[in-house]
Amino acid sequence: MKLECVAEALGGELVGSREVSGLANLGYRLDVKVGSDVKRFAVKVYCGQRARVKAEKELKLYRLMPQYGLKAPTVTLVDLEGELVGRPLLAWEWIRGVPADKVLERRSSMIAAARVLGAALAKLHSIPLGELDPGLFKYGESFWREEASTIRMLARLAGVPIAPLVRRVEELECEQYALIHGDYSPGNVLMSREGPYIIDLEDARVGDPLYDVAYAYVFMSAGGRWELAKAFALEYFRISGISVGCLASRLVAAALKLYLLLGLRQFVSVFKRKIGLFFYPLFDLLFLKPFRRHLRRMVMRGFMSLECWPE
Numbered sequence: 001m002k003l004e005c006v007a008e009a010l011g012g013e014l015v016g017s018r019e020v021s022g023l024a025n026l027g028y029r030l031d032v033k034v035g036s037d038v039k040r041f042a043v044k045v046y047c048g049q050r051a052r053v054k055a056e057k058e059l060k061l062y063r064l065m066p067q068y069g070l071k072a073p074t075v076t077l078v079d080l081e082g083e084l085v086g087r088p089l090l091a092w093e094w095i096r097g098v099p100a101d102k103v104l105e106r107r108s109s110m111i112a113a114a115r116v117l118g119a120a121l122a123k124l125h126s127i128p129l130g131e132l133d134p135g136l137f138k139y140g141e142s143f144w145r146e147e148a149s150t151i152r153m154l155a156r157l158a159g160v161p162i163a164p165l166v167r168r169v170e171e172l173e174c175e176q177y178a179l180i181h182g183d184y185s186p187g188n189v190l191m192s193r194e195g196p197y198i199i200d201l202e203d204a205r206v207g208d209p210l211y212d213v214a215y216a217y218v219f220m221s222a223g224g225r226w227e228l229a230k231a232f233a234l235e236y237f238r239i240s241g242i243s244v245g246c247l248a249s250r251l252v253a254a255a256l257k258l259y260l261l262l263g264l265r266q267f268v269s270v271f272k273r274k275i276g277l278f279f280y281p282l283f284d285l286l287f288l289k290p291f292r293r294h295l296r297r298m299v300m301r302g303f304m305s306l307e308c309w310p311e
Helices: 004-009 051-068 110-125 143-158 163-170 209-220 226-240 247-262 265-275 280-301
Strands: 013-020 026-034 037-045 075-079 089-093 178-180 189-192 195-198 205-207
Touching: 004 013, 004 026, 004 075, 037 075, 051 075, 051 089, 051 110, 110 178, 110 189, 110 195, 110 209, 110 226, 143 163, 143 247, 163 247, 178 209, 209 226, 209 247, 209 280, 247 280, 265 280
Parallel strands: none
Antiparallel strands: 013 026, 026 037, 037 089, 075 089, 178 205, 189 195
């Protein structure tokens, strides 16, 4: 992809670029010479049929989040029409931070980081729904029925007979509605000196806030790190004031969806392309297979209450 025109639109000359991780969209780090200085920018190029909607969502939320105590990238370039590279894109000055999943690996800071993630999610969920454009953020009266439909489709593609579990998901009801991230995992939060930056909000919508809690919980508890997941969840519930009673069923739904998704050939192909055929077998051995086993155990156990969380 020709990025020189993007650098020019940012006010300078491209002197370096590198593709950064991203499964659904394309991300780049650009070094741009502006006058006598070299500035670093993040550029996100949106793909898919709803590329413009995804870009508009992130732009709206990045501008809105600071009003509710959340750090957000300051967008410096907006091209929703795709005039520069043929697809919608946003660009902002590079954030000097570390993905939260890396911070959670440090024994000295992992519990504190887990609490920060819980607090940040509670703040995101506190954004009033009246601030959101219904044309961009789909409202979630049928949230769990749609989730059940997605899980049913994934199960059909994977050839896994799980009709009783899908019916259980379909019967779930939202006790309250909130703006949800839709993909809230430690990899989608950057930890900086200024505070946490929640990123990758293109799947944001209105739905059950416990969906985000459960989604993050299944990631954070992988590898038997139950103390991290518990610290995250307790901090979230302490700040949000939301009842913890319905979390168990949401954990099953989130684990089931991720288990099916990560087993699809199409998804594996994306990983192979992003990671490379040479490194993929190691990634599969060290991460994908253990994580899918963890998800399967969570589904099979079907956690009935918080009291049964392992210590």
